[in-house]
Amino acid sequence: MGKLLCLMLSMLIISTVVQGYGINDLDNPCLRECTGSEPMTCEYDWTIESYYSMSRACYQCPFNEFDCHRPHCIPSAGYARPVYSVNRQEPGPSIQVCENDIIKVHVHNRLQNEEGESIHWHGFHMQGTQHMDGVSGVTQCPINAGHDFTYEFIAEQPGTHWWHSHAGVHRADGVYGSLIVRQSSESDPHRALYDKDDPYHVITIKEWSKSPAIAISTAGQSGVAIDANDGILINGVGTNQVLSNSDYPNATIDHHVVYVTSGQRYRFRVISAANDVCALSISVDNHTLTVIAMDGAPVNPIDVDMITLFSAERYDFILNADQSPTNYWIRVAGLYTCAQYQEVAILQYAGAPPDSKPESDKDLRAQGKVLNPQTALRDSETVLVSDLTDADEKEDDLSHADVTHYLELNAVSRNEAKSVHHPVFYPYELAGTDTYSLKNLPIINNITMSLPGIPLLSHWRDVDEASWCNEDSLQTSLKDCSQEACECTYRIDIKYNQVVEVVYVNTARGIPHPMHIHGYYFEVLGMETMWDFFTIEDFKRLDAQGEISRNLKNPPRKDTIMIPVGGYVITRFRSDNPGWWLMHCHFDAHFALGMALVFHVEGSVPPPPASMPVCT
Numbered sequence: 001m002g003k004l005l006c007l008m009l010s011m012l013i014i015s016t017v018v019q020g021y022g023i024n025d026l027d028n029p030c031l032r033e034c035t036g037s038e039p040m041t042c043e044y045d046w047t048i049e050s051y052y053s054m055s056r057a058c059y060q061c062p063f064n065e066f067d068c069h070r071p072h073c074i075p076s077a078g079y080a081r082p083v084y085s086v087n088r089q090e091p092g093p094s095i096q097v098c099e100n101d102i103i104k105v106h107v108h109n110r111l112q113n114e115e116g117e118s119i120h121w122h123g124f125h126m127q128g129t130q131h132m133d134g135v136s137g138v139t140q141c142p143i144n145a146g147h148d149f150t151y152e153f154i155a156e157q158p159g160t161h162w163w164h165s166h167a168g169v170h171r172a173d174g175v176y177g178s179l180i181v182r183q184s185s186e187s188d189p190h191r192a193l194y195d196k197d198d199p200y201h202v203i204t205i206k207e208w209s210k211s212p213a214i215a216i217s218t219a220g221q222s223g224v225a226i227d228a229n230d231g232i233l234i235n236g237v238g239t240n241q242v243l244s245n246s247d248y249p250n251a252t253i254d255h256h257v258v259y260v261t262s263g264q265r266y267r268f269r270v271i272s273a274a275n276d277v278c279a280l281s282i283s284v285d286n287h288t289l290t291v292i293a294m295d296g297a298p299v300n301p302i303d304v305d306m307i308t309l310f311s312a313e314r315y316d317f318i319l320n321a322d323q324s325p326t327n328y329w330i331r332v333a334g335l336y337t338c339a340q341y342q343e344v345a346i347l348q349y350a351g352a353p354p355d356s357k358p359e360s361d362k363d364l365r366a367q368g369k370v371l372n373p374q375t376a377l378r379d380s381e382t383v384l385v386s387d388l389t390d391a392d393e394k395e396d397d398l399s400h401a402d403v404t405h406y407l408e409l410n411a412v413s414r415n416e417a418k419s420v421h422h423p424v425f426y427p428y429e430l431a432g433t434d435t436y437s438l439k440n441l442p443i444i445n446n447i448t449m450s451l452p453g454i455p456l457l458s459h460w461r462d463v464d465e466a467s468w469c470n471e472d473s474l475q476t477s478l479k480d481c482s483q484e485a486c487e488c489t490y491r492i493d494i495k496y497n498q499v500v501e502v503v504y505v506n507t508a509r510g511i512p513h514p515m516h517i518h519g520y521y522f523e524v525l526g527m528e529t530m531w532d533f534f535t536i537e538d539f540k541r542l543d544a545q546g547e548i549s550r551n552l553k554n555p556p557r558k559d560t561i562m563i564p565v566g567g568y569v570i571t572r573f574r575s576d577n578p579g580w581w582l583m584h585c586h587f588d589a590h591f592a593l594g595m596a597l598v599f600h601v602e603g604s605v606p607p608p609p610a611s612m613p614v615c616t
């Protein structure tokens with residue numbers, strides 16, 4: 001009790017001196033020290049609205065820093081534009097609970113344009129609460145505009161997770177936030193390594209754009225080049241555009257500040273909410289990052305200087321505040337489509353002058369040892385996620401696979417419904433070599449996924465038999481999916497309680513894909529960059545020759561992994577969670593274009609709650 005009081009008091013004190021961006025909703029009683037005693041029921045009320053950044057609620061922001069922090073002000077990067085918001089915040093409300101708490105989120109969809117909504121709890125496996133996974137078209141009908149729905153589930157997966165819209169492209173425009181599940185000191189394998197794990201050291205990063213996501217995705221599909229990214233947000237704030245914009249000569253928008261005290265070791269929890277082909281690497285000047293978890297799952301600690309995050313990945317690291325007590329840049333550097341951007345926050349030691357800034361160059365890019373390098377090439381300065389090892393005692397043996405599925409990730413140009421190309425009006429064969437002919441349709445095994453418009457979990461028996469497919473059914477159907485469009489509901493059936501190996505091969509040139517599986521963690525047994533146009537056949541040949549190695553002893557667990565260009569990733573999971581689980585590329589546009597499939601794991605699923613939204 002004394003400890004709890006102390007924690008609450010110290011939080012109270014912090015919150016009076018700190019006005020961090022994007023850190024809100026900390027008055028929920030569920031944010032407490034996790035002792036492993038009685039779980040609590042944690043309730044949240046969310047209103048999802050069509051809203052505007054830099055609205056009148058921002059008063060004189062960015063000319064008056066205080067105004068940028070006002071309730072209902074979404075400063076974003078200082079640009080006024082339409083956004084989607086939860087409780088008029090970006091990031092949306094942070095859920096921070098203890099392991100095994102019951103989470104109840106009352107969602108009120110108040111979006112304009114009759115738009116439906118659903119919320120996915122990224123990192124939660126929803127075993128026994130399959131209907132709460134929040135995927136429109138797979139586990140539920142969207143919550144209609146004007147309607148309400150309550151998600152209810154148990155916080156069973158400890159670690160750093162997040163929640164986000166799984167309807168349309170709302171996530172990119174602001175419907176996302178952190179979801180942190182802390183453990184008691186007895187359950188947390190790394191508890192001895194840090195002193196503090198407080199809500200102010202949760203960092204959510206993403207790219208931002210001047211344009212709403214629908215403008216970017218439709219422009220991309222239509223072959224019209226518009227800037228997909230205009231900068232980077234750290235906990236919802238981006239400063240570079242404002243500070244360098246001549247329209248804002250006296251702008252004062254401030255960097256996000258993270259406070260530390262000398263001699264203390266802090267657990268940082270970093271989440272990439274990026275929606276585009278934008279990887280973000282985070283580093284802290286003059287400090288080593290000791291990585292202790294990936295996607296919520298603990299790994300044996302490893303020291304690096306920088307971590308690259310692809311969309312939906314999470315990394316926990318410990319920062320030892322052992323440097324001279326001043327200010328340091330926290331750098332978030334963009335790669336791929338946001339390569340020209342870097343945003344900074346400030347790590348400020350107690351005792352540093354409050355308004356001062358670090359002395360080093362804000363635009364310098366960090367160097368050194370990087371975890372999860374974008375190209376997945378090995379050298380002395382890189383560590384691949386497959387090199388890390390699981391810190392939890394292995395409860396299950398996945399060393400023998402019962403079944404293997406090979407998934408080829410590629411991109412093509414085709415005359416099909418989801419592409420700009422039309423067989424008569426604008427066939428891709430006529431596109432020549434201009435930008436319109438870019439191979440813009442990402443596919444898995446040459447299939448474009450389309451969902452039938454009714455939720456598979458509850459209504460799969462109603463789906464027209466002819467709309468299902470997988471690579472085997474297409475092989476017997478005489479359809480040549482290497483030449484013509486194969487748009488169908490891509491479904492892989494999996495027996496209950498099998499060890500399922502999934503091998504991803506990225507044959508496309510240029511773009512890595514972060515693949516995310518719902519309902520499971522997978523073990524990452526191996527990962528390698530090979531050569532351009534590396535194929536499944538190449539993989540099988542090398543594997544038969546014994547030239548592909550697998551870590552069967554202590555592979556790390558993840559739910560989202562980047563499949564390197566011209567390379568492969570080997571994953572395994574035990575199919576002990578029945579249901580319909582989406583597996584997809586976590587780039588919004590790629591998912592929308594059909595880079596997805598569903599794993600149908602047999603077994604019984606509890607009936608949907610009576611309150612489930614209905615499709616209209």
Ligand SMILES: *[C@@H]1O[C@H](CO)[C@@H](O)[C@H](O)[C@H]1NC(C)=O
Pocket residue numbers: 249250
């Ligand atoms: C910026 O500040 C300068 C000096 O205080 C002042 O002269 C100028 O009018 C200000 N400009 C704007 C646009 O507020």
Ligand SMILES: *[C@@H]1O[C@H](CO)[C@@H](O)[C@H](O)[C@H]1NC(C)=O
Pocket residue numbers: 285286323324326
């Ligand atoms: C940070 O490291 C750089 C390079 O080693 C060094 O020049 C600089 O003085 C350090 N900064 C502080 C505040 O210690």
Ligand SMILES: *[C@@H]1O[C@H](CO)[C@@H](O)[C@H](O)[C@H]1NC(C)=O
Pocket residue numbers: 408445446471481482483
């Ligand atoms: C997909 O089509 C390409 C030709 O465009 C072919 O080489 C490849 O083998 C096909 N992949 C699968 C998994 O069928």
Ligand SMILES: [Cu+2]
Pocket residue numbers: 120122312516586
């Ligand atoms: Cu997801």
